[in-house]
Amino acid sequence: MTDRTTPAATPPADPNWWRQATVYQVYPRSFADTDGDGLGDIAGVTSRIPYLKALGVDAVWLSPFYPSELADGGYDVADYRDVDPKLGTLEHFDALVAAAHQAGLKIIVDIVPNHTSDQHVWFQQALAAEPGSAARARYIFRDGLGADGATPPSTWQSNFGGSAWTRLTRPDGTPEQWYLHLFAPEQPDLDWDNPEVRADFHTTLRFWSDRGVDGFRVDVAHGLAKDLTEPLRDANPKDFGLPIDGSDPLYDRDEVHTIFEGWRDVFNEYDPPRTAVAEAWVARERVSLYARPTELGQAFNFELTRAEFDATEFRTIIESNLELAAQSGASSTWVLSNHDVIRHPTRYGLPATTDGDDFVSSQGTSPALDEVTGLRRARAASLLMLALPGSAYIYQGEELGLFEVADIPDDQLQDPVWTRTLHERKGRDGCRVPIPWDTTSPAFGFGTHEPHLPQPAWFADFAVSVEQDAPDSTLSLYRAALALRHDVQSGEDLHWVSEVGSPVVHFSRHDGWHSVTNFGTSPAALPSGTVLLASGPLETSVDGSAMLPGETTVWIRAD
Numbered sequence: 001m002t003d004r005t006t007p008a009a010t011p012p013a014d015p016n017w018w019r020q021a022t023v024y025q026v027y028p029r030s031f032a033d034t035d036g037d038g039l040g041d042i043a044g045v046t047s048r049i050p051y052l053k054a055l056g057v058d059a060v061w062l063s064p065f066y067p068s069e070l071a072d073g074g075y076d077v078a079d080y081r082d083v084d085p086k087l088g089t090l091e092h093f094d095a096l097v098a099a100a101h102q103a104g105l106k107i108i109v110d111i112v113p114n115h116t117s118d119q120h121v122w123f124q125q126a127l128a129a130e131p132g133s134a135a136r137a138r139y140i141f142r143d144g145l146g147a148d149g150a151t152p153p154s155t156w157q158s159n160f161g162g163s164a165w166t167r168l169t170r171p172d173g174t175p176e177q178w179y180l181h182l183f184a185p186e187q188p189d190l191d192w193d194n195p196e197v198r199a200d201f202h203t204t205l206r207f208w209s210d211r212g213v214d215g216f217r218v219d220v221a222h223g224l225a226k227d228l229t230e231p232l233r234d235a236n237p238k239d240f241g242l243p244i245d246g247s248d249p250l251y252d253r254d255e256v257h258t259i260f261e262g263w264r265d266v267f268n269e270y271d272p273p274r275t276a277v278a279e280a281w282v283a284r285e286r287v288s289l290y291a292r293p294t295e296l297g298q299a300f301n302f303e304l305t306r307a308e309f310d311a312t313e314f315r316t317i318i319e320s321n322l323e324l325a326a327q328s329g330a331s332s333t334w335v336l337s338n339h340d341v342i343r344h345p346t347r348y349g350l351p352a353t354t355d356g357d358d359f360v361s362s363q364g365t366s367p368a369l370d371e372v373t374g375l376r377r378a379r380a381a382s383l384l385m386l387a388l389p390g391s392a393y394i395y396q397g398e399e400l401g402l403f404e405v406a407d408i409p410d411d412q413l414q415d416p417v418w419t420r421t422l423h424e425r426k427g428r429d430g431c432r433v434p435i436p437w438d439t440t441s442p443a444f445g446f447g448t449h450e451p452h453l454p455q456p457a458w459f460a461d462f463a464v465s466v467e468q469d470a471p472d473s474t475l476s477l478y479r480a481a482l483a484l485r486h487d488v489q490s491g492e493d494l495h496w497v498s499e500v501g502s503p504v505v506h507f508s509r510h511d512g513w514h515s516v517t518n519f520g521t522s523p524a525a526l527p528s529g530t531v532l533l534a535s536g537p538l539e540t541s542v543d544g545s546a547m548l549p550g551e552t553t554v555w556i557r558a559d
């Protein structure tokens with residue numbers, strides 16, 4: 001094993017730091033813009049390290065900041081071992097790592113192994129090369145079907161809509177081979193059976209680890225291994241979910257795990273070992289396979305991003321994921337919002353069963369959003385999540401209680417979902433609008449220039465400067481919760497107090513810690529003890545006893 005020591009500024013080595021961490025996701029292009037071009041940058045993240053430290057998170061996960069033509073918000077990477085010049089330089093990145101470590105925060109970077117950008121030098125070489133060449137063998141090129149090759153090689157669909165195959169055309173206009181892209185055409189899929197591809201990603205993992213990065217978030221981890229046996233067979237329709245026997249030709253194949261065993265060997269070259277978390281949208285039973293200690297160590301559990309605000313749903317998700325995490329030796333993960341889903345105050349403010357895409361596509365007009373209910377529920381759900389054993393992943397702006405921006409004008413939308421679905425679905429821009437820092441500077445303190453996505457006037461009510469000194473603000477709630485969470489996270493225990501089926505979800509942790517959420521709408525009895533924190537005001541009953549109102553979470557220390 002090669003001994004790679006960590007740069008001097010790294011905080012003391014605790015190989016288990018990730019198990020109970022609160023990780024704050026930064027979408028760099030929408031966080032803070034220091035050079036006035038309307039795009040957030042690396043120096044902007046560095047400038048806000050004191051804010052993140054005061055918030056009380058343990059780690060910062062950076063969504064892609066690599067050179068990119070932004071065909072998919074940076075998830076189209078043109079060079080895995082550099083910083084997008086629009087966002088800064090490697091020196092800026094080193095300064096960010098140093099500042100974060102100085103503040104005791106870890107840095108996690110996003111790694112995008114399923115596909116490159118079409119601007120990546122490999123794809124450019126593949127375009128210039130002949131069918132059957134080594135340059136094309138890094139990607140998935142195939143001849144088309146039918147006498148003239150005009151039919152795509154399979155029925156596979158892109159996640160953003162339309163066929164997953166695009167046909168190339170020679171400069172003289174003659175059509176030739178097709179290439180696979182499970183996402184946008186500007187994101188050609190790599191062929192992970194090619195040893196050169198595998199080796200190159202090891203180089204990338206070492207490149208960032210050597211710069212002091214503490215961990216990796218692995219994009220589309222479940223997509224790297226594909227069954228390319230001819231004839232290419234149909235994939236499972238997404239709506240029905242993936243089979244749990246790993247038989248889909250495109251996703252969650254058993255062979256993918258050998259790739260991550262190789263990555264683990266690289267992570268273990270470092271002290272402390274680098275960590276990783278898999279983005280794997282697979283059946284619940286199979287998520288933990290990616291989280292095995294011999295592989296990535298942790299995997300996202302996205303179930304709360306899809307759940308209604310409902311006691312039974314939450315309880316089932318919590319129980320099953322804790323059990324599965326324990327089986328794999330990982331700790332569980334919890335996510336309410338990220339850059340791919342509608343922000344949770346908006347989800348909870350829409351009638352149950354509303355399709356969030358429909359709401360966004362109506363410019364936020366239909367059905368009507370009940371903001372009061374949405375925010376009340378969101379605060380209750382967040383406080384519950386932060387009481388759970390495992391890692392909590394929070395998304396920039398979530399700590400402010402931001403809603404989705406649902407009325408971005410069509411001509412300013414950036415998400416490829418908009419064009420690929422022929423303007424049927426607007427996509428994910430509404431949660432990626434640059435966040436508001438204050439109410440007096442241009443762009444709410446994001447930067448001096450017009451931001452790359454328009455900010456609505458109502459952002460003023462949610463600015464950091466407004467919320468930071470308001471005791472009842474969502475920011476104050478998150479700060480208080482994260483300060484207390486460090487105590488509760490000293491163990492991985494959880495004991496249920498409430499019965500299954502109750503509208504109240506009540507569990508205890510060690511040292512008399514209790515978290516109680518009333519998912520119902522009428523007040524519930526408040527267990528005895530000292531109230532440490534509540535997501536909303538408590539009520540008093542006629543006999544003078546304190547009650548837990550509906551849609552509220554309280555943390556209590558039993559007397």
Ligand code: NOJ
Nearest residue numbers: 072075112183219220340
């Ligand atoms: C998952 C990322 O979270 C999403 O934003 C991206 O569009 C796809 N992977 C493709 O990289």
